[in-house]
Amino acid sequence: MATLWFCIVAVMLATYVVLDGFDIGAGIIHLFVAKTDEERKMVIRSVGPVWDGNEVWLLATGGTLYFAFPQLYASSFSGFYLPLIMVLWLLMLRACGIEFRAHINAPVWKSFFDFLFGFASVLLAIFYGAALGNVVRGVPLGADHYFFLPLFTDWRVGPWPGILDWYTVLSGVLALVALAIHGAHWVALKTEGELNVRTRKVAGVLWPALLVLTLLSLVATLSIRPELLNNYKAAPIGYVIPLGVLASIVMMLLYRRKGNDMGAFLSSCAYLTLMLVGCVFALYPVVLPATNPQYDLTIQNSVTSHYAMVIALRWWIFGVILVIGYFVFIYRMFGGKVKLDGSGEHGY
């Protein structure tokens, strides 16, 4: 049952990364691909009706983590105190960038909010990547299950790590590139004309970087934590995950060459999902590795009671069926290419 809830949290997190990933990605490339006011409006419109719903996956994942693994929630959130609060600030700024841009029709106002949207999206991607890097690298958990990490120390993966060191910065940059490509695929899918051409070009330029960074981070991960291969050795079926990652990178290239935006977008969805699955597979059953392995937080020592998990499964299944229903409905309603119809549909 604990493993099931672990999988549920992982799936919810992956859903969050894939969904909010494309609107963060759209923010990252926003300032580079959209030059005119019309184009910028189109980028924002492509995520406007859905970004908030996408972000709710973060809240729902947080809530689920909270009750299913209270110790993990308590330890990691207080230990990653500073970066987490900064992520919250960035989420606020980004939301303002998206929501308030159109309220005042003045170039200076709009430019400012475009910048805010882009800036916050870039930093968010880096923070998310670094956060994942921290989880893979491990943190200095004590016997009491708590730790506290400063933002940076000596930038080395040593006994006194900071949130940022060369390894987690590498993860951050990888996340930035991966989400930028993902966002580019989304915007390409949702737009036509020059904007579409330009976003495809951006995806093309970033593609080699993604390939190199993915391989680099694989090598780096295995060099700092070689024991992460243990699960793969024990269950060699796991090797299909990294193969799938490579395949998804290749598919991105092929679909983009063919001009199939949907295919490219689905490939980057697969890429993000498989990268996460690969990490989770390597870590299991550890959920937050400690610098000293005897203090690792595992599924068993951080999970709630059996009754709570059983009862929660009932409402969770019911709730998620509803949520899938909403999302299918909403994405169909706002499906197709974004159009600027001048007279304006009523927005706010």
Place this chain on the structure above:
Amino acid sequence: MDSAFLIHRLQFAFTITYHYLFPQLTMGLAPLIVVLKTLAIWKNDDKYNKAARFWAKIFGINFAIGVVTGIPMEFQFGTNWSLFSRYAGGVIGQTLAMEGVFAFFLESSFLGLFLYGEKRLSKWAHWWSAMLVFLGSWLSGYFIVATDAWMQHPVGYVTLPDGSLSLSSFWSLVLNPWALWQYCHNMAGAGLTGAFVMMAVGSFYLLSHKHIEQSKLFIKVGVISGFFFALLLIGPTGDGQGLNLAKHQPAALAAMEANFDTKNGVGLVIIGQPNVETKTIDNPIIVPKMLSFLVNRNWNSEVKGLDAFPKEDWPTNIPLLYYAYHIMVGLGTIFMAIMLIAGILLWRKKLFEARWMLWILMLSFPFPYIANTAGWMTAEIGRQPWLVYGLLRTNAGYSTSVSAANGMFTLIGFMGMYTVLSLLFALLIYRELEHGPEPVTASSGEVH
């Protein structure tokens, strides 16, 4: 008091107080927008749609700030209150997760549809999107109140071998008797904010001789719903909440009423400044025997004073608790009076000419915000010194691993961030008010 502890408390108090200024209007306006959309279909008159569109814009801005200030709330349990989260997460994490799964998804999905989709949808589909946003926002209110109610009156839990708590009865948690009254009381409070804001905007337009037809509609909807909500606040829900307190938190009730000594036939303090050292009240105005009646329905019955409880279980800030409570109750009484007068004037068809009353309606919109805030302060300060009533003291729940300086860094950051948000909010709302509900010239807000 350890200073890290103080900083963690201040940050939570600041962020939650600021945050709740927005959801109360969200939850208050949502049903009124549904009313307007219903009238539009029922009377087949586009003026109601115009009104709904105008309020949807205000709603949208307000909702956005509510969302961005709400995200930190869910995370601060872990960042600043990790020992509490470890202790109680197995129980209250459930209601918080349910809020995400059942309420936030509903709200966010259909808000997009409601705000962006009027042209694509049939009138009934658009009505439904408004209805589902209303449902989502009120559901979210329920899960949050149920979470707080569990901290006020813990039920349905077991203690695990490691000392932390876990859920033992799902339905006791979800149907906590404390939550039911608190929810009704709180939602009536939110409804009142919505009604007062709508009346204030209507009165503002009518006093400035602008948007006459719309302004009268706003005032009418506001007065009728406001009357109803004020009645609910003072009547059954306030009373029910008070009886809950008398039963489960008598020490908090004694402190709220500044009732220091246990005796028979206790009076109700209307105004006065409590002095905790001398256990007296300065400048008191007291209704004799009223408290005994309210608590026990018997004028001469005994009511426990603070002396009946060990001092370490007294609420930690009695004067603030006393004032918060008295401000809430005092304002509630004033709201009832205002709504009664406005209601009578509306019924006699004299309200729109009674400019003095319109001035009152226009200027009184801040007070429901104050009353709602004071009400929540009453609940949460009254809960002290407990974080989970009777189980976990507040000073045993904060994140000991986060230092005072790191806490202060983020507290200052939140203050700065929220100052900017306040300015943005004021500016954007001002612009919407200036545009008004009637379609105006090409300079009107462009859409995205």
